[in-house]
Amino acid sequence: MTTIQNVAIAGASGNLGISILHALLNSKAFNVTVLSRESSTATFPDSVTVVHVDYTSVPDLTATLKGQDAVVSAVGTAAINTQHPLIEASVAAGVARFIPSEFSADIDNAMSSALPVYQPQITVHKALQGLAQTHPAFTYTLIRNGVLLDWSMAKGFVIAFDSETPSLYDGGDRPLSVSNLASVGQAVVGVLRNPRETRNRVMYVHDLVITQNKVLAMARKLAPARTWNPVVVDTADLEARSRDAYAKGVVTIHSSLGLLIRAAFGEGYGGEFQRVDNELLGVGFKTDVDLEAMVKDAMDHTLVPGS
Incomplete structure (x- = not known):
């Protein structure tokens, strides 16, 4: 495989999917096909x-994927398991590269890999590895980008700017790798432009490394009239509560949150990447000036005017 030209994307209407789709289109390097659920009413650029496909039908997906060089999956967390028919169809259709929907923590970290929230992704990894061994023409790339910074700040995950008592996980000084949505989209483009170098590999990317206390210090500087009295939260307690919920069969975004926080902020869980592939993938780094601008934007959208 020397070049990738025809790319199909699943999950293109989600927050991350939209960013990946825009990056693919803006690169002007690919012919892009969007795979959309039969019931979807989402609209896309001309x-x-x-x-429209049936994601449960391997024959339907196989016929659709004929002639595609790569498949990028950006399906949501709740739909991770639906990728298996898509992967099987990709192999049958002769697709050369599959990028699964991961885009998260360092799941190769021994402690993170033991968290139940990541078991669906790990099952997908094993399936891809097995198929790549038995079908040498089929390859994969896993992309890990840490916490999605712009999305997470808007949701109050890094610092809840609209709360007088935001949570500081394990004290707020744990460094963690973060990436904006647009940077993840650029990383996907970088993988597809470098198929040989990214073949059957995990690629790491981040915009910068932050701590909660650093972000909070910027918020205090930007809004000196505001008063924040942060509360230290033990991530081990959050993990225990989430595991208890899972044990009772309650597997939801809410019950998973403690596990995701543990992976991002817990000691030893690999929240800060020790190496990144930004240079190969053509992804630049952000500065503290960029970070402060992002903090200001998040605060402008979450704080009540005049507060």
Whole structure:
């Protein structure tokens, strides 16, 4: 495989999927096909081909993927397991590269890999590895980008700017790798532009490394009239509560949150990447000036005017 030209994307209407789709289109390097659920009413740019598919039907997906060089999956967390028919169809259709929907923590870290929230992704990894061994023409790339910074700040995950008592996980000084949505989209483009170097590999990318206390200090500087009295939260307690919920069969975004926080902020869980592949993938780094601008934007959208 020397070049990738035809790319199909699943989950293109989600927050991350939209960013990946825009990056693919802006690169002007690919012919892009969007795979959309048969029931979906989402709309897409005129420059892409939209095909409605049955994600449970391997024959339907196989026929759709004929002629595609790569498949990028950006399906949501709740739909991770639906990728298996898509992967099987990719192999049958002769797709050369599959990028699964991961885009998160360092799941190769021994402690993070033991968290139940990541078991669906790990099952997908094993399936891809097995298929790549038995079908040498089929390859994969896993992309890990840490916490999605712009999305997470808007949701109050890094610092809840609209709360007088925001949570500081394990004290707020744990460094963690973070990336904006647009940077993840650029990382996908970088993988597809470098198929040989990224073949059957995990690629790490981040915009910068932050701590909660650093972000909070910027918020205090930007809004000196505001008063924040942060509360230290033990991530081990959050993990225990989430595991208890899982044990009772309660597997939701809410019950998973403690596990995701543990992976990001817990000691030894690999929240800060020790190496990144930004240079190969053509992804630049952000500065503290960029970070402060992002903090200001998040605060402008969450704080009540005049507060």
